[in-house]
Amino acid sequence: MTKPPPDQPQEAFSRRSFLKGASVATIAGTAATAAATAATATQGKPETFGPGTHEIQLKVNGQNKLVKVETRTTLLDALRDQMDLTGAKKICDRGACGGCTVHLDGQPINSCLTLAMDAIGGEITTVESLTEGGKVHPLVQNFVHCDAMQCGFCTPGMVMSSLACLQQRGKPTREQIQHDLSGNICRCGTYGRIFEAVERTAQGAQGGGK
Amino acid sequence: MTTPRQEIELAVGFGKHIEKRKVDVPDGDAPPWDANSKFTVVGTDADRVDGLAKASGRAKYTYDINFPGMLYGVIVRATIAKGKLDVLEVDEARKMPGIAAVVLLKEVGNKVRFVGDPLCAIAGTNLDVIRDAMEKVRAQYTTEEHNVDFLQNPEAPVLDGDGNLIDAWPEHEIGGVIAGAEASHEGTYRTEVQTHSSLETHGAVARWQGDDLEIWMSTQATFGVRGELARALDEKGHKPASVSLHAEFVGGGFGSKFSAGVEGLAVCLLAREAKAPVKLMLDRFEEHTCTGNRPSSLMQIRAAAKKDGTLVAWDTRSFGGVGFAPGGGGVTFPQHYIAEVQKRGAHKDLVCDTDPPRPMRAPTWPQGYFGGELFLDELAGKIGIDPLEFRLKNDGQVIRQEQWRMGAGKFGWLQARNPKPGSPRDGDDPRYLRGAGLASARWGGMGNHGGRTPHGCTCRIHADGKVETRSGAQDIGTGLKTAMAMLTAEELGLAAGAISVFVGHTADPSGPAAGGSTTTPSLAPVIRHAAWLARQELAKIVAQHLGCKPEEVTFAGGKVGAEAAAKPMLSWADACKLIGPNPIETRGTRFPNYKGEAFNNGVCGCQFAEVRIDTWTGQVKVLRMLAIQDCGIVIAKKLAESQVLGAMIQGISYALHEQRLMDKRSGRMLNGDFLRYKITGPADMPPMECIMMSVANGHTNTSSVGLGEPPSVAAPAAIANAVYNAIGVPVRHLPITPDKVLQALAARRA
Ligand code: FES
Ligand code: FES
Numbered sequence: 001m002t003k004p005p006p007d008q009p010q011e012a013f014s015r016r017s018f019l020k021g022a023s024v025a026t027i028a029g030t031a032a033t034a035a036a037t038a039a040t041a042t043q044g045k046p047e048t049f050g051p052g053t054h055e056i057q058l059k060v061n062g063q064n065k066l067v068k069v070e071t072r073t074t075l076l077d078a079l080r081d082q083m084d085l086t087g088a089k090k091i092c093d094r095g096a097c098g099g100c101t102v103h104l105d106g107q108p109i110n111s112c113l114t115l116a117m118d119a120i121g122g123e124i125t126t127v128e129s130l131t132e133g134g135k136v137h138p139l140v141q142n143f144v145h146c147d148a149m150q151c152g153f154c155t156p157g158m159v160m161s162s163l164a165c166l167q168q169r170g171k172p173t174r175e176q177i178q179h180d181l182s183g184n185i186c187r188c189g190t191y192g193r194i195f196e197a198v199e200r201t202a203q204g205a206q207g208g209g210k
Numbered sequence: 211m212t213t214p215r216q217e218i219e220l221a222v223g224f225g226k227h228i229e230k231r232k233v234d235v236p237d238g239d240a241p242p243w244d245a246n247s248k249f250t251v252v253g254t255d256a257d258r259v260d261g262l263a264k265a266s267g268r269a270k271y272t273y274d275i276n277f278p279g280m281l282y283g284v285i286v287r288a289t290i291a292k293g294k295l296d297v298l299e300v301d302e303a304r305k306m307p308g309i310a311a312v313v314l315l316k317e318v319g320n321k322v323r324f325v326g327d328p329l330c331a332i333a334g335t336n337l338d339v340i341r342d343a344m345e346k347v348r349a350q351y352t353t354e355e356h357n358v359d360f361l362q363n364p365e366a367p368v369l370d371g372d373g374n375l376i377d378a379w380p381e382h383e384i385g386g387v388i389a390g391a392e393a394s395h396e397g398t399y400r401t402e403v404q405t406h407s408s409l410e411t412h413g414a415v416a417r418w419q420g421d422d423l424e425i426w427m428s429t430q431a432t433f434g435v436r437g438e439l440a441r442a443l444d445e446k447g448h449k450p451a452s453v454s455l456h457a458e459f460v461g462g463g464f465g466s467k468f469s470a471g472v473e474g475l476a477v478c479l480l481a482r483e484a485k486a487p488v489k490l491m492l493d494r495f496e497e498h499t500c501t502g503n504r505p506s507s508l509m510q511i512r513a514a515a516k517k518d519g520t521l522v523a524w525d526t527r528s529f530g531g532v533g534f535a536p537g538g539g540g541v542t543f544p545q546h547y548i549a550e551v552q553k554r555g556a557h558k559d560l561v562c563d564t565d566p567p568r569p570m571r572a573p574t575w576p577q578g579y580f581g582g583e584l585f586l587d588e589l590a591g592k593i594g595i596d597p598l599e600f601r602l603k604n605d606g607q608v609i610r611q612e613q614w615r616m617g618a619g620k621f622g623w624l625q626a627r628n629p630k631p632g633s634p635r636d637g638d639d640p641r642y643l644r645g646a647g648l649a650s651a652r653w654g655g656m657g658n659h660g661g662r663t664p665h666g667c668t669c670r671i672h673a674d675g676k677v678e679t680r681s682g683a684q685d686i687g688t689g690l691k692t693a694m695a696m697l698t699a700e701e702l703g704l705a706a707g708a709i710s711v712f713v714g715h716t717a718d719p720s721g722p723a724a725g726g727s728t729t730t731p732s733l734a735p736v737i738r739h740a741a742w743l744a745r746q747e748l749a750k751i752v753a754q755h756l757g758c759k760p761e762e763v764t765f766a767g768g769k770v771g772a773e774a775a776a777k778p779m780l781s782w783a784d785a786c787k788l789i790g791p792n793p794i795e796t797r798g799t800r801f802p803n804y805k806g807e808a809f810n811n812g813v814c815g816c817q818f819a820e821v822r823i824d825t826w827t828g829q830v831k832v833l834r835m836l837a838i839q840d841c842g843i844v845i846a847k848k849l850a851e852s853q854v855l856g857a858m859i860q861g862i863s864y865a866l867h868e869q870r871l872m873d874k875r876s877g878r879m880l881n882g883d884f885l886r887y888k889i890t891g892p893a894d895m896p897p898m899e900c901i902m903m904s905v906a907n908g909h910t911n912t913s914s915v916g917l918g919e920p921p922s923v924a925a926p927a928a929i930a931n932a933v934y935n936a937i938g939v940p941v942r943h944l945p946i947t948p949d950k951v952l953q954a955l956a957a958r959r960a
Contacts, residue, residue: 072338081336086274087267089461091409092494096884099409127267136262144261147848150856151687152264153409153461159265181892185884187409187462188687189859191895193852 049117056120060085061129069116076100076111079126087127087156098184099157101164102126108164110183127156130163138204139163142197150188158184162198171202215805220244222809222908224840227608233908234805239735240701240742242804243843243913245906250766251699253904255848256706259695260685264459271459272428273491275415281310281333283480283490284340285473286347287500288316288327291356291563291877295320295349300330302346308339311483315472322351323534324564325878326500331476333484356563358872360506360531363560367508367529373943374398375510379525384554387523391514394523395589399511399581400943402869403531404504405497406570407889410461412501413491414474416481421451427474428491429455430463430686431723435470436716442475448482457714460686465569466502467686468723498882502568503870505539505559506531509581519595519603524548527556528578533566541578544650547586547604563877569725571857572653572919576864576926580944583649583927588940591631597648597931598623601816609905610650610814613838620901621818621836623648632938632958643823644833647931651815651839651924655916656808656909657731658722659800665732666719669698669740671748671794675786677702679737680712683721683729688918689849693730694737696846697912701741702748703765704782719797727813727916732800734845734912740798747794752785801910808909813917815839817858817924821932825955828948830933832862832896835925840903842915847902854900854921861925863890866945 053068058075060083067082076093079085079102088111091099095113102111103125130137139162142148149155158181165172165180172180177198181191214237221244222231228245235242243252263269288295296319300312311333316322329349334340360366367375375398379385388394414427423443429435436455443450460467477490492501509528515521530539539559567573590600598618605611617623626646634640659665670678679698685691695709702709712718722732748770749763756763756775763772771779820833839854867888871880881887900921907913926944934940939954 070338077337080274081276084276085267086270086276089271089409090273090491091411092884094494094883094885097409131262131266131268136266140262140265143265144257147258147261147852149258149261149264149687150689150852151409151460151462152260152269153271155264156267159267178892178895185409185889185891187407187464187860187889189856189890190852191859191890191892192855192898194892195895 056117058116058119058124059122060124061126061132067116071115071117073116074112075102075114075116075119075124078116079111085126085128089153089157091153098161099154101157101160101184103160103164106167108161127160130159139166139197139201142200142204143194146193146197146200148190148193148197150190154184154186158186158194162194165198166202172198174199218242220906220908221246222906224609224903224905225612227612231809231908232806236801238799239801240739240911242908242911243906244908249700251696251706253844253847256692256696256846258689258849259692259706259711269459271410271461272413272415272426272457273410273461275426275489277417277487280415280487280489281335281484282337282340283331283333283477283488284337284344285315285331285476285490285496286329286344287496288322288329288349288351289325290322290351290353291325291358293322293351293353295322295329296352297348297350298329299348303332303343306339306343306346308335309343310334310486311480313476313479313483315476325876326496326565328472331480331490333480333488356877358562358564358874358877360529360560360562361508363562365558366560369398373400375508379512382554384523384525384552387552388512388514388525391522392517393589393593394512394514395585395592396510396512397585397588397940397942399509399584401507401577401580402944403506404570404864404868405870405887406464406466406502406568407498407887408462408464408466411492411494411497412467412471412473413489414477415487415489416477417487418481421449423450423453423478425453425455425478427455427457427470428460428467429457430460430467430684430725432457432682432684432714432716433720434468434723435474438470439474439478442470443478446479455716457684460684463686463724464571465573465725468569468725471501494884495882498870498887499879500565502565502570504570504573505567507539507541507577509541509578511581511585513585513589515589515593517593519590519593519600521548521551521604523552525554530557530559532559532561533564534561535566536561538567538569538573540574541581542574543578543582544652546607546610546650546652549606564872571860571922575919575923579649579923579927580930584930584934584940584942587647587931587934601648601650605650607810607814609810609840609903610816613814613816613903616901617648617816617818617836617838623818626820628935631935641825643825643936644820645932645934645936646818646820647928647933647935648816648818649924649927649931651817651920652812653727653916653920653923654812655727655731655919656803656811657728657914657916659802660722660732663720665721665736665800667733667736667740667798668719669744669796669798671744671786671789673786673789673791673793675783676710677704677708678710678712679741680718681721681733681737682714682716682718683733684714684724686724688724688729688853689846690729690733692846692849693734697734697738698741701738701745701765703770704768727918727920729916730845731842731910731914731916734914735910736798736800738912739800740796743796743798744794747796748785748789751788752780755788803909808907810905810907813840813842813915813920815920815924817921817928819928819932821929821936823933823936823951828951828955830866830946830951832929834896835898835928837900837921837924838903839900839917839921840905841917842905842907843913844902844904845912845914850902850917851900853917854902855898857921858898858900858925859890859895860922862894862929864944865926865929866947869945
């Protein structure tokens with residue numbers, strides 16, 4: 001077996017900074033198209049941001065909010081740490097669990113893989129919007145009715161992915177629901193009852209279909 | 211201690227198996243429920259009381275606690291698996307912009323025991339500036355040879371190419387019994403390290419106000435952790451004047467969150483030094499590699515039976531693949547089949563340079579039941595007896611005897627069995643092989659009264675009609691809050707939704723850690739007792755108003771009053787208006803479990819699974835599952851089912867997907883994230899059903915027994931048995947990944 005030779009001093013390196021650095025670089029690469037789209041939306045005038053914090057405006061649940069972010073700040077961190085919208089959860093911070101799902105212009109996205117600045121000009125919808133003004137969205141009601149949760153930590157992300165499934169498919173089949181939720185994981189094991197909650201909502205008169 | 215007691219006769223048991231039993235009930239306890247009790251709330255499908263808070267995203271978990279001016283904390287960890295810390299320089303990190311505090315967690319000269327051993331912690335204004343500062347921490351080590359594979363431990367047994375243990379069994383008379391028996395069998399079974407993978411990582415928020423410390427922590431032991439931190443801070447010379455802890459919502463624990471951990475102490479020290487609140491939550495890699503796991507195991511089993519299937523001898527030796535120190539690596543075999551047979555068992559933990567295990571849902575059981583139940587199916591095959599019949603022959607539990615029969619009927623056991631293992635079922639595409647398996651579940655979980663300092667619960671009824679039930683214990687998703695509401699509502703004749711429940715604050719009466727399936731059975735009797743006392747207080751006030759005796763006052767359907775009284779029944783709201791400005795406030799007593807024998811000293815269950823194997827890819831798909839499970843008298847039915855279904859899903863995960871992969875060279879976990887550490891996801895889900903059985907055990911006033919662990923014991927074994935039935939060869943090494951299935955199919959063909 002090959003092993004590092006004993007007695008050889010090794011430098012500590014910070015795994016977090018390495019990984020975060022690497023992933024941000026990748027995201028910046030893939031997000032270029034999204035940024036371009038956003039830029040077009042604001043009359044083709046791309047803004048330039050240097051290092052340090054910048055105040056940007058994000059439209060969240062229909063309201064414009066000013067937040068201070070760095071270029072590397074994720075949308076998830078901006079929502080949770082600056083706007084106290086903590087429904088979106090930070091579970092893996094790497095796009096592998098769906099717990100941070102919010103909608104950007106009607107599409108479900110992993111907000112941990114989206115830079116806050118790339119969401120400028122977009123319509124951001126978070127799980128909190130489903131219980132605004134004392135009204136509870138039928139999907140949320142059905143999650144409760146079907147007991148589609150245990151610890152509840154994955155639940156808001158599940159709700160947002162389910163909402164997208166309903167909005168896009170109207171009356172999804174069981175297979176379609178399983179497919180559309182496959183980016184979300186639940187450690188407590190609540191999937192079956194989540195599928196039931198989505199189906200109930202699709203069947204309900206006030207269901208989540210368009 | 212002599213509590214006056216009275217002997218009460220109870221109807222205990224279930225279904226047709228009801229018997230009268232005398233129990234010794236302490237004076238002052240609420241009259242115990244039994245098999246004849248009629249309920250209006252208990253046992254119904256009431257909703258989870260905090261369901262809306264959770265599904266709306268408005269529930270505040272520890273991770274979600276924010277304060278103005280709050281700082282963030284991160285732990286810097288060792289990058290080598292074994293050695294000594296020679297240098298740890300943090301001065302430069304401390305001077306970085308935005309950094310408010312640095313605390314050392316390991317002294318220079320101390321051992322490094324695994325990749326991830328904590329070195330120091332840093333607090334700063336956000337995670338980004340902390341990451342920059344982490345680059346400036348300089349650590350140097352003297353490295354030593356490490357080993358992260360328990361089977362490479364010099365004390366590990368020798369295995370042959372097929373993974374069978376080949377060392378001779380130690381001499382013992384049981385060897386002769388097995389050699390002379392009508393049928394015997396031997397096999398080696400193995401499981402891999404599984405991480406808890408709670409979705410809310412470990413961590414806490416700490417806030418000092420003067421010398422008073424307040425902590426929000428993702429924990430399953432509010433009081434234990436409070437005490438642990440108070441002591442540790444004392445030792446560090448910080449003497450907090452008071453320590454209070456909050457864990458109102460906890461994003462899973464599964465046994466990994468009993469201790470404050472290094473992160474708990476670190477965040478308190480950082481907040482002290484920074485003079486600001488600090489939040490420190492571990493990241494996913496830390497969660498996989500530094501917060502415990504279910505250890506790996508190697509089990510060799512040999513046993514013998516008569517031709518009719520009666521077991522006569524059971525001999526095992528097992529090894530647990532633990533972390534840097536021994537402990538926690540044991541395995542538990544299903545005892546209900548072998549209570550009467552000649553037995554021997556030996557176990558040894560094998561250390562390696564990794565994060566040590568922590569209890570994980572039914573610690574030591576799923577491993578042993580996987581090995582034990584698969585072994586039994588192999589032996590049944592040799593004897594030529596159906597696995598179900600084999601179980602019925604040897605299972606000494608009355609409850610499970612009933613469950614086997616009920617489950618087999620419901621599942622269609624005989625039809626689901628592949629009569630020719632290894633051949634496709636009639637009408638199936640020959641590419642696919644189907645099969646069915648079953649396995650048993652068992653656990654204790656009778657609950658306890660708390661020992662020298664019993665568990666408590668407060669019930670309050672306010673003049674405005676509001677009812678509160680309060681416990682400082684935590685609800686990690688199991689449903690304690692809902693059980694509290696339902697028990698209280700049952701006593702007061704209200705709906706569960708009318709009760710306000712408070713849990714997870716150490717200012718409230720103490721309760722147990724959420725472990726070993728003990729929270730509900732330990733607390734249910736005292737929750738009920740508090741409500742029962744409050745009801746008596748209200749009855750006194752109402753009786754005075756109505757001019758009747760307190761014993762005549764009834765509480766049902768939101769009405770309070772007495773048939774015999776001249777005045778009409780009062781609505782709940784009107785009855786409560788009679789209460790003065792001080793609410794009725796009662797503190798329940800958790801009496802010890804009743805003396806005398808309970809109907810069953812634990813819970814029983816069994817599970818059935820049908821699988822389909824793709825012989826081209828080796829992939830196993832679970833087609834459907836069924837669980838039959840009891841947990842004493844069921845309180846919150848819908849939530850109890852959720853817990854069983856969840857355990858079945860975790861069982862699929864353990865059987866088919868989960869394994870920690872270590873890089874031998876660096877000693878680092880290779881798949882310490884959710885991209886490469888696969889847990890069962892939505893696409894893997896088969897239809898599954900769970901049937902709850904109610905059993906009156908007669909051991910407390912509520913007869914409830916814990917449910918968390920038992921359903922997770924059976925599922926992996928049932929799936930492994932189904933795979934065996936489908937392909938005709940056992941896969942004796944979990945997880946049953948496609949490579950192992952293809953290997954098994956190839957071996958069968960050869
Ligand atoms: S936190 Fe974003 S996908 Fe996991
Ligand atoms: S409910 Fe706990 S992770 Fe899904």
